[in-house]
Amino acid sequence: MDGDLRSDEPAGAxxxxxxxxxxxxxxxxxxxxxxxxxxxxxxxSESRPLHLSPAWLAVGLFSLLVVLACSYVAGQALVGGxxxxxxxxxxxxxxxxxxVPGEVLLALTDAVPWVECAxxxxxxxxxxxxxxxxxxxxxxxxxxxxxxRVA
Amino acid sequence: MGTxxxxxRRAREGDEAAFAALVERYQNSVFNFAYRMLGDYDDASDAAxxxxxxxxxxxxxxxxxxxxxxxxxxxxxxxxxxAMRQKRTVSLSAGPDDDETPAIGDQLADADPLxxxxxxxxxxxxxxxxxxxxLPERYRDVVALRxxxxxxxxxxxxxxxxxxxTARIHFHRAKTLLRQALRDLL
Numbered sequence: 001m002d003g004d005l006r007s008d009e010p011a012g013a014x015x016x017x018x019x020x021x022x023x024x025x026x027x028x029x030x031x032x033x034x035x036x037x038x039x040x041x042x043x044x045s046e047s048r049p050l051h052l053s054p055a056w057l058a059v060g061l062f063s064l065l066v067v068l069a070c071s072y073v074a075g076q077a078l079v080g081g082x083x084x085x086x087x088x089x090x091x092x093x094x095x096x097x098x099x100v101p102g103e104v105l106l107a108l109t110d111a112v113p114w115v116e117c118a119x120x121x122x123x124x125x126x127x128x129x130x131x132x133x134x135x136x137x138x139x140x141x142x143x144x145x146x147x148x149r150v151a
Numbered sequence: 152m153g154t155x156x157x158x159x160r161r162a163r164e165g166d167e168a169a170f171a172a173l174v175e176r177y178q179n180s181v182f183n184f185a186y187r188m189l190g191d192y193d194d195a196s197d198a199a200x201x202x203x204x205x206x207x208x209x210x211x212x213x214x215x216x217x218x219x220x221x222x223x224x225x226x227x228x229x230x231x232x233x234a235m236r237q238k239r240t241v242s243l244s245a246g247p248d249d250d251e252t253p254a255i256g257d258q259l260a261d262a263d264p265l266x267x268x269x270x271x272x273x274x275x276x277x278x279x280x281x282x283x284x285x286l287p288e289r290y291r292d293v294v295a296l297r298x299x300x301x302x303x304x305x306x307x308x309x310x311x312x313x314x315x316x317t318a319r320i321h322f323h324r325a326k327t328l329l330r331q332a333l334r335d336l337l
Contacts (some may be wrong), residue, residue: 039172
């Protein structure tokens with residue numbers, strides 16, 4: 001009567017032993033909802049801990065300081081180098097630009113603090129890179145909850 | 152594809168594809184086990200999904216020298232029990248929740264059976280599920296696991312956290328109760 005009760009084979013792998021076994025062999029499996037595994041994987045991806053890399057954080061902080069410093073120096077140089085005066089003069093008399101465009105271009109080129117601007121741009125790029133690298137989803141770590149079956 | 156434990160090891164190392172393979176491997180049996188336990192399609196889906204996520208989060212501390220499958224079903228069973236408790240609390244004033252169970256005939260992915268066959272089959276499925284739901288909890292999970300997961304009694308016992316012989320006795324007792332329940336239902 002107890003059919004496959006003594007069997008250590010999986011239920012589906014043996015001939016159904018009794019009436020109940022045979023009856024439940026007709027029990028049909030339902031398909032999981034559409035997108036079942038995708039939903040799980042999406043949660044799993046979100047569940048991965050955000051790992052902060054101290055090295056990249058330090059680089060990010062340093063580059064932020066460089067951006068601020070370069071921006072300040074560039075701003076000072078823009079004002080001190082006469083670029084604002086030049087811009088004001090060109091705005092007041094646009095005909096200068098059309099009359100002597102070469103000189104205007106040279107004057108502007110001389111007035112722009114290229115080194116400081118390049119430093120600021122470079123520092124912004126480094127800052128962006130370091131922010132991308134500093135916080136990223138990484139391999140799951142051992143600091144996560146483990147349930148009751150632990151090593 | 153590798154063994155469950157090998158996939159779990161790779162998943163632990165950050166290989167999401169390995170975990171996806173595990174989900175793919177067990178999604179049907181896990182979902183059906185949850186459905187047999189809960190009798191509700193949506194609840195079963197929620198329980199099964201959250202069980203898989205819990206498995207993923209538990210990977211770092213798992214002892215992968217032991218088989219993974221019983222552990223997975225143990226998680227799902229616990230999720231189902233939580234869901235049943237929650238539902239019991241909510242439905243105290245709402246009446247029986249059997250009304251919410253969608254018609255099984257509607258859910259079966261099938262080719263194109265004749266209408267009489269659909270009805271007959273749906274009736275049988277309803278009957279089998281109803282009989283299981285009449286069982287006390289400790290018998291219900293033994294039967295649901297045995298008939299949906301293809302586990303050996305050893306694995307089944309591990310999943311339920313009971314000795315193997317107890318699992319066998321529960322299964323035997325459950326069958327007697329099932330026979331009785333089916334007689335009552337017919």
